[in-house]
Amino acid sequence: GENVEQHPSTLSVQEGDSAVIKCTYSDSASNYFPWYKQELGKGPQLIIDIRSNVGEKKDQRIAVTLNKTAKHFSLHITETQPEDSAVYFCAARGYTGTASKLTFGTGTRLQVTL
Amino acid sequence: KAGVTQTPRYLIKTRGQQVTLSCSPISGHRSVSWYQQTPGQGLQFLFEYFSETQRNKGNFPGRFSGRQFSNSRSEMNVSTLELGDSALYLCASSLRQGRSYNEQFFGPGTRLTVL
Numbered sequence: 262g263e264n265v266e267q268h269p270s271t272l273s274v275q276e277g278d279s280a281v282i283k284c285t286y287s288d289s290a291s292n293y294f295p296w297y298k299q300e301l302g303k304g305p306q307l308i309i310d311i312r313s314n315v316g317e318k319k320d321q322r323i324a325v326t327l328n329k330t331a332k333h334f335s336l337h338i339t340e341t342q343p344e345d346s347a348v349y350f351c352a353a354r355g356y357t358g359t360a361s362k363l364t365f366g367t368g369t370r371l372q373v374t375l
Numbered sequence: 376k377a378g379v380t381q382t383p384r385y386l387i388k389t390r391g392q393q394v395t396l397s398c399s400p401i402s403g404h405r406s407v408s409w410y411q412q413t414p415g416q417g418l419q420f421l422f423e424y425f426s427e428t429q430r431n432k433g434n435f436p437g438r439f440s441g442r443q444f445s446n447s448r449s450e451m452n453v454s455t456l457e458l459g460d461s462a463l464y465l466c467a468s469s470l471r472q473g474r475s476y477n478e479q480f481f482g483p484g485t486r487l488t489v490l
Binding site for chain 2: 293295297302303304305306307310350352354357360361362363364365366367368
């Protein structure tokens with residue numbers, strides 16, 4: 262089955278700096294890669310996703326890049342703000358026959374300091 | 376449009392009891408997936424339901440079961456609770472199921488504590 266590794270586990274940046282979180286996946290058939298932000302006491306919130314036929318996608322201060330050959334994808338947050346502080350999860354949609362499921366990374370706790 | 380709702384938000388049970396959690400997906404969404412989130416194991420896939428049928432299942436014992444109703448609402452049941460079942464149980468809904476590019480939207484979760 263699919264295996265997703267995520268680094269780093271914790272990341273501290275100063276307000277205004279950029280943050281980068283990296284993930285690798287194992288199943289070359291995976292074709293969908295979402296990123297979720299989870300704040301304390303809440304469920305994960307979808308913030309951006311990318312499909313395997315696209316190399317990069319940007320939404321305001323957030324961007325995701327995908328390298329299918331190397332089987333890794335990254336989340337980039339520019340001009341970080343205190344409200345970006347949360348746990349971020351990457352995920353990959355892998356397949357077993359015709360059934361699919363999202364496999365999640367272990368999460369990155371991002372802290373944006375003033 | 377209302378998001379995914381889960382009830383109850385918090386539950387405290389004792390070992391050996393059983394529990395039923397409920398999830399109402401986003402209106403129009405027909406697929407519901409359940410996940411268990413713990414500090415040690417992270418987010419683990421339990422199962423997915425679409426059109427009242429279980430379409431996929433994760434590596435959890437048979438004590439974990441679920442079902443989906445004709446209005447797409449879903450329930451999951453855990454029987455003979457163990458201490459290790461203490462977790463945040465998350466429900467996610469999506470429009471479709473399977474190989475399509477399926478955005479999944481999560482509910483706030485049910486925090487289950489087993490004493």
